[in-house]
Amino acid sequence: MDMETTDVVIAGAGPTGLMLAYELRTAGIRVTLLDRLPGRTGESRAGGIHARTMEVLDQRGLLDRIHERGNPLPAGHFGGLRMDFSDLATRRPYALTVLQSVLEAELESSVTELGVDVAWSSPVVAVEQDTDGVEVTVEQPHGTRRIRAAYLVGCDGGRSTVRKLVGIGFDGTDATMTGMLADVELADPPTDRIFAQRNGPGDFSAIQFQPGWYRLLVQRHDLVLDRNTELTFAAFRDHFTEVAGTDFGMHSPRWVSHFGDAARQADRYREGRVFLAGDAAHIHFPAGGQGLNLGVQDAVNLGWKLAAALRADAADALLESYAAERYPVATRVLHNTRAQTALMRPGVHTDALRDTMRELLEVDQVRHHLGLMVTALDIRYPTESEHPLAGRRVPDADLSTDEGDTTVHALLRHARPVLLVLGDTDAPSVRGWTDRLDVRHAETETEHWTIPDLGDIPQPRAVLIRPDGYVAWATNDEVTTDLTDLLTRWFGPAATAVRDRAIA
């Protein structure tokens, strides 16, 4: 059996694996993208994306096609309690309802345009690694395939084979309740969108996703269904009717499924040359719709770092920063989804807690705090800098440049770092990194940038933006700093240093 070679093997072509493949290919990395399934299932799954994911997709020019196929919703929820998003400080202060199947189809076609096809019916079944690389065994219908790569990333979902094969634990809390859903047509639909209406042992929702069909959801707190139990349409109808008192004349199911509130996180995101991302690294109840968002953002954090390790000889510390940055983000999501399921439990005590929370959500500061948490607009990665932008996502300010009007996020289309120099400021020296870093000069009409969780801050004079849209360095003073250490840490040694080492 011949051994194939590539730079990165990605196990799993769900949203996380697709986004990672896009990031790596854009950076010129060879990618092999494998999925155990024979093809796309067409299951609708997740119902939408939040503001930070829209920003991340927009940074790469991927949002427009997805946005056209979705519907903006001005609000989200926390534990079923409505939260208005319309005053959050982002270009798109809303949630976008778009089916996961649509998002996957669009991402897959973008990845295909970059020359990567998903290898279907290709489950990863064995992994071995040494100091230089990783060997992946794939069991295909016509035989076994062996691939050697520099890195393997397990984007293979909550039951991740990769995670198990490399011995990473997945501790957390077991399910305490069951959510059930069916995508159906309704003979007798409700006149309004029903969301999380509480009744008896749980709550139910009836949401028109697209003309002609609805997603019905019922959550029961008196029942824990085994993940491996198949839920029939008849059983779904019985559960729904018992909680809702009607079945709305449901018929013609497209998809019936169930899920629990088990919340688990991988005990580490890396074992040598093998990384985990997306549901393979964390699972939780889909409260507030955060899982897919988390996975896409894991991929965008990891992609440029793997590319820098492979192409620019970046130090291993850069790869370590993936877990240092993304692990606490997922821990917080697990925490907030546990809080949300607690808020959904039946009973008068929870009713009282919900009333109290509803009152609290009328306080703008509380609503902003939870809204920014669910939309991931308030992430701040660990940083030693005291500049308020450091570690935060760069705001998407309007810019005028010599090449015309643009926005900060549009500068990130090529997944390269950007040194943005504003106004009449001298650019710091980045000689040695111009092969992988873009320097852009621009003017703006504003004197302030708005940070979602801070408010207005004076616009910086220069800002160094990582390919994932987070700020590595910023200054409001004349630039006198020598950026050599910072640039080396984030983007690898200067080009001359790499060349000198190769010659030596």
Ligand SMILES: Cc1cc2nc3c(=O)[nH]c(=O)nc-3n(C[C@H](O)[C@H](O)[C@H](O)COP(=O)(O)OP(=O)(O)OC[C@H]3O[C@@H](n4cnc5c(N)ncnc54)[C@H](O)[C@@H]3O)c2cc1C
């Ligand atoms: C009812 C429901 C509603 C949801 N709503 C939302 C929402 O509104 N917003 C949100 O953000 N999230 C939501 N989620 C969560 C979201 O669906 C997941 O977080 C998301 O699918 C995770 O993407 P992923 O790519 O990490 O994993 P997956 O989508 O699970 O993809 C993993 C892929 O890996 C493949 N695979 C598995 N094993 C192997 C192997 N050995 N070798 C190769 N390939 C393999 C699988 O076939 C699959 O294609 C919802 C989930 C559910 C169940």
